[in-house]
Amino acid sequence: MNVEHDTRTRILSTARVLFHGRSYADVGIKEICDLAKVQKGSFYHFFPSKQDLAMAVIDDMADEWAHGFVAEAFDQNLPPLERLDYMIDAAYYWQKAAKDIEGRMPGCLFGNLALEISTRDDVLRAKLNAVFEKASRRFHEALDQAVELGEVPPLDCEATSAAMLAFLEGIILLAKTRNDPEVIRDLGPAIKTLRIELAHPN
Amino acid sequence: MNVEHDTRTRILSTARVLFHGRSYADVGIKEICDLAKVQKGSFYHFFPSKQDLAMAVIDDMADEWAHGFVAEAFDQNLPPLERLDYMIDAAYYWQKAAKDIEGRMPGCLFGNLALEISTRDDVLRAKLNAVFEKASRRFHEALDQAVELGEVPPLDCEATSAAMLAFLEGIILLAKTRNDPEVIRDLGPAIKTLRIELAHPN
DNA sequence: TTCATAGATGACCGGTCGGTCAACATGAAG
DNA sequence: CTTCATGTTGACCGACCGGTCATCTATGAA
Numbered sequence: 001m002n003v004e005h006d007t008r009t010r011i012l013s014t015a016r017v018l019f020h021g022r023s024y025a026d027v028g029i030k031e032i033c034d035l036a037k038v039q040k041g042s043f044y045h046f047f048p049s050k051q052d053l054a055m056a057v058i059d060d061m062a063d064e065w066a067h068g069f070v071a072e073a074f075d076q077n078l079p080p081l082e083r084l085d086y087m088i089d090a091a092y093y094w095q096k097a098a099k100d101i102e103g104r105m106p107g108c109l110f111g112n113l114a115l116e117i118s119t120r121d122d123v124l125r126a127k128l129n130a131v132f133e134k135a136s137r138r139f140h141e142a143l144d145q146a147v148e149l150g151e152v153p154p155l156d157c158e159a160t161s162a163a164m165l166a167f168l169e170g171i172i173l174l175a176k177t178r179n180d181p182e183v184i185r186d187l188g189p190a191i192k193t194l195r196i197e198l199a200h201p202n
Numbered sequence: 203m204n205v206e207h208d209t210r211t212r213i214l215s216t217a218r219v220l221f222h223g224r225s226y227a228d229v230g231i232k233e234i235c236d237l238a239k240v241q242k243g244s245f246y247h248f249f250p251s252k253q254d255l256a257m258a259v260i261d262d263m264a265d266e267w268a269h270g271f272v273a274e275a276f277d278q279n280l281p282p283l284e285r286l287d288y289m290i291d292a293a294y295y296w297q298k299a300a301k302d303i304e305g306r307m308p309g310c311l312f313g314n315l316a317l318e319i320s321t322r323d324d325v326l327r328a329k330l331n332a333v334f335e336k337a338s339r340r341f342h343e344a345l346d347q348a349v350e351l352g353e354v355p356p357l358d359c360e361a362t363s364a365a366m367l368a369f370l371e372g373i374i375l376l377a378k379t380r381n382d383p384e385v386i387r388d389l390g391p392a393i394k395t396l397r398i399e400l401a402h403p404n
Numbered sequence: 405t406t407c408a409t410a411g412a413t414g415a416c417c418g419g420t421c422g423g424t425c426a427a428c429a430t431g432a433a434g
Numbered sequence: 435c436t437t438c439a440t441g442t443t444g445a446c447c448g449a450c451c452g453g454t455c456a457t458c459t460a461t462g463a464a
Contacts, residue, residue: 023225026322030422040444041441042442042443045440045441045442046441107317115313115314115375120224125379128379132376159392160392162376162388165376166376166389167396169371171372173313173372174364177330177331178331179324179327189398190362190397193396196388230450242454243455244412244413246454247410248411251452
């Protein structure tokens with residue numbers, strides 16, 4: 001069981017690391033196979049194409065996120081606004097750890113892939129969009145609860161949650177470009193100041 | 203004079219369009235040459251390598267930006283906060299026009315390149331970082347003036363301007379992933395709500 | 405008229421790309 | 435013992451990659 005899927009898992013995690021650290025186009029299947037100690041023929045036994053591999057990598061990482069520190073950060077027991085800080089912190093420490101090890105900030109795998117391939121591959125684009133929408137929903141929940149608890153004046157939670165996700169991705173983009181995770185820490189807390197007012201019902 | 207540089211210019215503008223619409227790695231020199239109606243040998247007469255071409259493309263677009271709608275948006279005669287709206291508007295209309303023509307949102311060339319190659323090529327990364335820093339300075343100016351005019355309570359203009367740029371890039375990223383320029387219009391105005399307070403002097 | 409220089413041409417290079425395939429190993433079910 | 439499914443192996447494919455180069459042409463100064 002676990003042995004059967006071991007090869008597949010090795011391919012998947014190797015591909016994830018390489019795609020994240022460089023880019024989709026820059027990483028070849030040969031390189032993935034070599035590092036994962038898998039033969040090329042075996043690769044194509046599990047994944048029909050490089051695109052399918054990318055799909056699986058996205059699913060894989062989205063799952064790990066959802067059950068990992070995203071679940072922690074958006075813990076229902078945490079005060080809603082603290083969850084935002086937690087999320088920023090988690091992003092910061094993650095990127096910092098990666099930079100300390102590899103010397104470079106990998107940024108957000110989803111953001112990286114989105115900008116690289118969403119003009120070329122509509123299927124992958126749609127999948128990445130779904131990941132972002134799911135992430136946005138976490139912000140949405142937190143905002144709803146913050147409003148309910150009176151911690152924040154009423155606002156357009158739908159739009160604001162999307163804006164917060166955009167801000168997070170933007171900060172990571174800027175930090176990666178500066179190769180300096182501190183950007184996340186310095187700018188991140190401003191996420192709580194973002195507000196989009198409710199549209200006036202005429 | 204203009205004839206001499208015509209070939210170079212054709213290469214440059216063709217490369218810009220292709221890099222912007224797809225990605226750096228996905229566009230080959232052969233394709234650029236074909237579209238620009240230039241022979242490969244001629245290409246390498248003007249550009250020593252693909253990396254040098256990328257440098258030139260970034261410079262080229264940064265120049266066109268600086269003297270184009272960025273200069274318009276950050277017109278000193280405009281009220282500072284209106285400049286922010288102008289910038290969002292400009293981004294929106296640009297992306298919308300591009301999508302109407304090509305069917306896909308290209309996003310921001312600088313953001314695209316930054317995420318794709320800043321882990322692989324430190325020279326290009328540094329250049330893109332410089333572009334962002336220059337852009338951030340425009341926001342900085344506007345914020346300084348807004349504070350001076352009392353339109354906004356005092357704040358950390360340095361950090362907030364960087365946050366605003368991050369937000370802009372993040373919005374474009376999200377819009378590109380959704381392939382829907384309206385995201386820029388819907389979330390963009392929240393840029394004015396971003397605030398990073400001045401650090402307390404102990 | 406000569407000569408140097410800038411530019412244009414297209415064949416060519418080794419290497420890598422994503423992907424295919426026939427042959428073979430393994431192990432469980434009949 | 436046979437059959438079949440699952441998985442492994444590595445040679446192989448044509449296309450394309452970034453980049454090189456010898457050769458030719460056009461131009462303008464001396």
